[in-house]
Amino acid sequence: MATRVRPWRLGPAGSAGAEKLATGGAASAEGPGRPGPLQDETLGVASVPSRWRDAQGFRGETKSCQTASVATADAASQARKRADAEVQTEAPGPGVLPAPRHDSARLAAFLRRVEATVVRELNRNWRSHAFDGFSVNWTEPQCTVTCLHTLGYPPAQGQGLHVTSVSWNTTGSVVACAYGRLDDGDWSTLKSFVCAWNLDRRGLSPRQPSAVVEVPSAVMCLAFHPTQPSHVAGGLYSGEVLVWDLSRPEDPLLWCTGLTDDTHTDPVYQVVWLPEPQHSHHFRVLSVATDGKVLLWQGVGAGQLQLTEGFALVVQQLPRNTKLKKPPRGETEVGTTAVAFSSFDPSLFVLGTEGGFPLKCSLAAEEAALTRMPSSVPLRAPAQFTFSPHGGPVYSVSCSPFHRNLFLSAGTDGHVHLYSMLQAQPLTSLRLSPKYLFAVRWSPVRPLVFAAASGEGDVQLFDLQKSSQKPTVSIKQTQDGSPVYCLEFNRQQTQLLAAGDAQGTVKVWQLSSEFTEQGPRETEDLEQLAEEVAT
Amino acid sequence: MAEVEETLKRIQTHKGVIGTMVVNAEGIPIRTTLDNSTTVQYAGLLHQLTMKARSTVRDIDPQNDLTFLRIRSKKHEIMVAPDKEYLLIVIQNPCE
Numbered sequence: 124m125a126t127r128v129r130p131w132r133l134g135p136a137g138s139a140g141a142e143k144l145a146t147g148g149a150a151s152a153e154g155p156g157r158p159g160p161l162q163d164e165t166l167g168v169a170s171v172p173s174r175w176r177d178a179q180g181f182r183g184e185t186k187s188c189q190t191a192s193v194a195t196a197d198a199a200s201q202a203r204k205r206a207d208a209e210v211q212t213e214a215p216g217p218g219v220l221p222a223p224r225h226d227s228a229r230l231a232a233f234l235r236r237v238e239a240t241v242v243r244e245l246n247r248n249w250r251s252h253a254f255d256g257f258s259v260n261w262t263e264p265q266c267t268v269t270c271l272h273t274l275g276y277p278p279a280q281g282q283g284l285h286v287t288s289v290s291w292n293t294t295g296s297v298v299a300c301a302y303g304r305l306d307d308g309d310w311s312t313l314k315s316f317v318c319a320w321n322l323d324r325r326g327l328s329p330r331q332p333s334a335v336v337e338v339p340s341a342v343m344c345l346a347f348h349p350t351q352p353s354h355v356a357g358g359l360y361s362g363e364v365l366v367w368d369l370s371r372p373e374d375p376l377l378w379c380t381g382l383t384d385d386t387h388t389d390p391v392y393q394v395v396w397l398p399e400p401q402h403s404h405h406f407r408v409l410s411v412a413t414d415g416k417v418l419l420w421q422g423v424g425a426g427q428l429q430l431t432e433g434f435a436l437v438v439q440q441l442p443r444n445t446k447l448k449k450p451p452r453g454e455t456e457v458g459t460t461a462v463a464f465s466s467f468d469p470s471l472f473v474l475g476t477e478g479g480f481p482l483k484c485s486l487a488a489e490e491a492a493l494t495r496m497p498s499s500v501p502l503r504a505p506a507q508f509t510f511s512p513h514g515g516p517v518y519s520v521s522c523s524p525f526h527r528n529l530f531l532s533a534g535t536d537g538h539v540h541l542y543s544m545l546q547a548q549p550l551t552s553l554r555l556s557p558k559y560l561f562a563v564r565w566s567p568v569r570p571l572v573f574a575a576a577s578g579e580g581d582v583q584l585f586d587l588q589k590s591s592q593k594p595t596v597s598i599k600q601t602q603d604g605s606p607v608y609c610l611e612f613n614r615q616q617t618q619l620l621a622a623g624d625a626q627g628t629v630k631v632w633q634l635s636s637e638f639t640e641q642g643p644r645e646t647e648d649l650e651q652l653a654e655e656v657a658t
Numbered sequence: 659m660a661e662v663e664e665t666l667k668r669i670q671t672h673k674g675v676i677g678t679m680v681v682n683a684e685g686i687p688i689r690t691t692l693d694n695s696t697t698v699q700y701a702g703l704l705h706q707l708t709m710k711a712r713s714t715v716r717d718i719d720p721q722n723d724l725t726f727l728r729i730r731s732k733k734h735e736i737m738v739a740p741d742k743e744y745l746l747i748v749i750q751n752p753c754e
Contacts, residue, residue, distance in 0.1 A: 227662055229743060230680065230688065234665040237739040237746050240726065244737055245672045248752045254730065641732070 214404050266635055268584075268598055271619070274329045275628040276302070276318045284315055284341075286623025288609045290355065292347040295615025296323040297333075299355055299369070300629045303341030305561075305608055315341045317357060319369050322631065334369040336376075346394045349406060356408045358391025364410045364420055364428060378422040384497045385430040387412035392460045398469070407431065413477060415456025416496065417484075417505065434484070435492035435502040436474070441482070442509050444547055456494070457482075463520040467527035471544075474506075475517030481532045483508040483544055511547050513538060519562045525570035526649050533563035539575055539585075543653055550653065551591065555583055561608045568617045569641055570649040576607040582622050584638065588648060598632060600624050662689070674751045676734060681705055681745040688744070700736075704747055708740050 284302040291298055299319035318332035341360040348354035353370040354377065363386055367375040380386045391412045397419070399405045408420045408428070419432040436457040461475030470486040484505035492502040514536030523529040528544040537556045540549035558578030566572040571587040580601035583594035600607050605625035613619035618639045623629045670678045670691050679690035679697055685705035690697040712724040727738040739746040 231661045231665075233741050233744045234662060234680075234746070237741065238665055238669065241669060241737060241739050241746060241748055242672065244726070244728070245669070245675065245748065245750055248735060248750055249673050251752070254752075258732075 213402070262636065262640075268596055268635055269633050270630050271633045272320075272322065272327070272329060272631040273628055274298070274300075274320050274332070274631070276316060276332055276335065277330055279316045279318070280627035282313065284313070284627055285608055285625045286627055286629055287341070287343050288345040289611050289621045289623045289629055290345045290347045291611055291613045291615075291621065292352050292355075293349055294352050295613050295619075297321045297347075297352065297369075298621050298629065298631065299345055299347065300623050301342035301345040301357055302627065303343050303360060305625075313341060314339060317342055317345065317355070317367065319355075334372065334375070336367050336369070338365070343390050344393045346396055349396050349398075350404065356394045356396065358394045358410050358412070360390045362387035362389060362391060362412060362414070364391060364394060364408060366408065366422065366428070376426070378426050378428045380420060380428040385418070385433075385499055387414050387416060387418070389414035389458070393462050395462055395464060397464070409462065411459045411462045411474065413458030413460060414496075415458060415494070416502070417459060417462070417474070430498070430500050432486075433498055433500050433502045434488070434505040435494040435496060436476075436482070436506060437493050437504065440490070440493060440504045441506050444509055460516060460518055461520045463522045463530060465522045465527065466524045473520045473522060473530050473532075475520040475532055477516040479512035479515055479517055479534055479536075481510045481517060481520055481530070481542065482506045483510070508544070509547065510542055511549065513540065515559075518560065519564075521564050521573070523565050523570070523649070524567055525646055526653060529649070529653055531563045531565065531573055533560040533575055535559040537577075539563055539573075553585070553591070555594065556581075559606065561606060562610050564610060564612055566638065567612050567614045568639055570645045571652070572638055574610055574612070574620060576610045576622060578606040580604045580607055580624065582607055582610055582620070582632070584634070586638075587652060588645065596635075600630055601626055666691070669748060672750075676749045676751055678749075679747045681747060683743050700747060700749075704736065704738055705745060708738050708745060712740065
């Protein structure tokens with residue numbers, strides 16, 4: 124008999140089914156012919172439906188919802204009134220002291236308390252010799268003058284061009300030089316260059332300037348802008364004045380005068396930047412040329428320099444305090460070759476002329492000039508005083524930054540004259556060289572020191588405190604004796620002096636400490652010198 | 659009022675004196691014979707220096723106190739007389 128195990132739950136119906144199965148199985152066992160004890164049988168399949176697990180039907184409903192409609196509206200607006208306004212900041216004015224509240228009785232009591240002590244100390248100071256000859260060294264002293272850099276531009280040197288002018292920029296780190304020729308008497312059509320080297324850059328290459336500008340005519344003078352580190356003005360042999368921006372290598376030309384009726388007809392020998400009287404941070408360019416005109420230019424609009432004021436010098440209008448050889452008739456222009464502005468009075472300037480006599484002039488002069496030169500702006504006669512002449516044209520003048528009346532002039536007679544604005548005769552006259560002198564500059568830090576560039580190839584440094592007859596230091600710039608044409612002190616790094624010569628090189632000299640540090644009483648010594656020599 | 663002006667004038671006309679000024683305890687100048695910008699500069703800087711000098715003296719010895727401060731430079735000598743409420747600053751050019 125086979126036993127089969129079927130897993131089902133025995134419910135009431137299940138047990139009935141089980142009985143039926145049991146009897147069914149037994150009935151077949153008692154059928155006709157009793158089967159053997161081990162036999163295969165097939166029984167019917169019994170299925171038991173589940174009661175608890177019903178088919179779950181799905182019941183669904185469909186619903187939808189909609190937001191209420193959104194209200195929209197369109198509107199347009201248009202401004203009907205318009206106004207334009209410009210805003211400009213001005214340089215800050217001088218600070219105003221706030222008015223403090225104080226009790227003057229307590230102030231009087233305080234002063235009474237301290238007056239005796241202070242007066243006693245003042246007296247003692249005046250009589251004391253404790254600090255005589257006592258001086259302190261704060262920096263490492265440098266004893267000699269050394270050449271820091273020798274800069275040149277090979278294409279310009281190859282053409283035989285001379286360095287006609289050098290200029291330091293307002294930050295003191297860039298030196299620019301202008302190439303041209305100073306010995307040509309006639310018009311030339313050579314192309315020349317303006318080159319600038321940035322001395323603070325690490326990769327400084329002496330033969331490769333950091334900025335080069337090609338100019339169609341020889342450049343005679345150069346001046347960097349007093350506040351913009353990359354703007355430089357130059358005057359050309361053709362009489363034009365140009366302003367370049369060295370930070371734009373592809374198109375450096377900012378402004379130019381062009382060749383109009385207003386421009387100079389002779390080479391421009393010096394350009395100077397001047398602050399405008401109303402807006403002290405806008406500048407104008409003053410140019411000086413041998414056609415007798417001194418012109419003030421302003422940059423306007425699209426690259427054009429426009430004439431704002433002009434002066435013309437005519438021999439007939441010069442002040443008669445000095446005897447000068449005058450031509451019998453006609454208006455002869457006085458060729459001007461150099462200009463220097465006084466640092467104490469911004470409208471006062473000194474002009475050096477081809478006739479050898481410096482002139483004291485003022486920007487505020489009103490008298491009209493008797494000249495027939497065409498000009499869009501009325502030309503005025505600026506000369507107020509004539510000084511006694513040198514033996515040849517004056518190529519350079521320089522006003523002292525420490526004394527309001529002193530200035531130097533250097534001429535082709537090899538002499539440097541120290542003038543005071545108050546008298547026509549020079550205070551002293553020094554013979555520095557048998558050849559011409561091309562440039563003279565006061566030192567910006569030491570009141571008694573000046574430097575001169577000579578035609579023999581030296582730069583001579585004079586210290587009036589040590590010796591008023593011979594130079595303290597004479598630096599040989601060129602080996603073959605070709606002249607040094609220009610020199611400039613660096614106002615920011617006061618130990619540097621740049622000088623350019625006829626071989627086309629600019630040498631940057633580092634001066635010894637005695638030239639860069641002011642001694643204790645130099646300003647007073649300068650005043651004393653001015654007074655004692657005058658009498 | 660007149661006494662204050664007279665005292666300051668007496669000090670100012672002493673031999674070699676370049677400038678005189680009185681500064682209050684906050685460093686604001688009250689009276690001066692120099693121009694505005696120079697005065698403001700001197701007042702601010704010297705006020706700070708005087709406070710520093712005074713604290714130096716008292717740190718070394720708490721019983722001690724600053725009575726007078728003098729700074730000698732190449733060009734001139736600056737003298738400061740300190741007080742609880744005011745500072746008197748005199749700049750003199752001593753003869754050499």
